[in-house]
Amino acid sequence: MEVKRILVVGAGLMGGGIAQVAAQNGYEVVLNDVSMELVERGLSNIEKNLDGQVKKEKMSAEEKEQTLARISKSVDLADGGQVDFVIEAAFENYEVKKEIFQKLDQICRPEVILASNTSSIPINSLASVTKRPDRFIGMHFFSPVPVMRLVEVIRALKTSEETTRITEEIAHRMKKETVRVKDVPGFLVNRVNAAFRAECYQCLLEGVASLEDIDKAIKLGLNHPMGPFELADFVGLEIGLNVFRTLYEGYKDPKFKPPLLLEKMVQCGDLGRKTGKGWYDYTSGEKKPRTDINL
């Protein structure tokens, strides 16, 4: 079966990015969310991103229009009856995803593969709510989707080789690189990254270096584009904390124990850039060291 049309469920940060790269690389995309307002918001973000590419001369105005013309809007999962492949990027909530997949399992043709972009919900537990666990897979993109080149292809216990191969082909056509990963907590990248971040928090707790110097050292010494604390502020501290919680629950390994300092910051409501304060202070419009907390 040739995959021509893809349903993307969820038009938020990830779903919008996935829809954009799929459409940019020739797929017909059906972009679905719970309301037309949310679908349109997703589409207008895509348009802004494409405008940026046109400005940088990475894409012509004509290509932009062609890309947008390949995306159609949907507020009804019944539209899944017309597609060849599904990528789900709705809220990170088991009940929400379970309902979506149970519906899609009824709606989509039997040969259609269902993929989830979940970061922390076991693919096995989502596959098991459908009658097609062999055609169920994890497709874990990274944010921002148009920029980040990796997709972790998560094979659950019953995912077939053909499902894996088709999913990889789709990711490659979207100009992404793939790695095959087992369905374990945190998959590969988030698991390794959490262990690294835990060590950074431990160094801060022990006073090995200041927070600013840890960020500087990791950027200049390891060539990371952002230090761990800057990145945590960018992503949102509560999201980082949830990753630790999932991994600690999954492995019961003390190295994933949520760092106390991070717990305290989240308790204070200092969640990073979006609240104006996190590991740094952004209230002046610039990133400044914090002078108002006792670490």
Ligand SMILES: NC(=O)c1ccc[n+]([C@@H]2O[C@H](COP(=O)([O-])OP(=O)(O)OC[C@H]3O[C@@H](n4cnc5c(N)ncnc54)[C@H](O)[C@@H]3O)[C@@H](O)[C@H]2O)c1
């Ligand atoms: N943000 C990241 O860095 C990142 C990275 C990798 C994977 N993920 C995963 O991607 C998924 C989406 O994350 P996000 O950051 O884009 O979230 P988001 O909140 O920006 O977007 C989620 C969208 O899903 C929509 N939605 C909720 N329920 C729905 C339903 N029943 N039907 C259709 N649409 C529905 C919401 O209205 C929202 O627009 C999550 O599973 C998340 O764990 C996120």
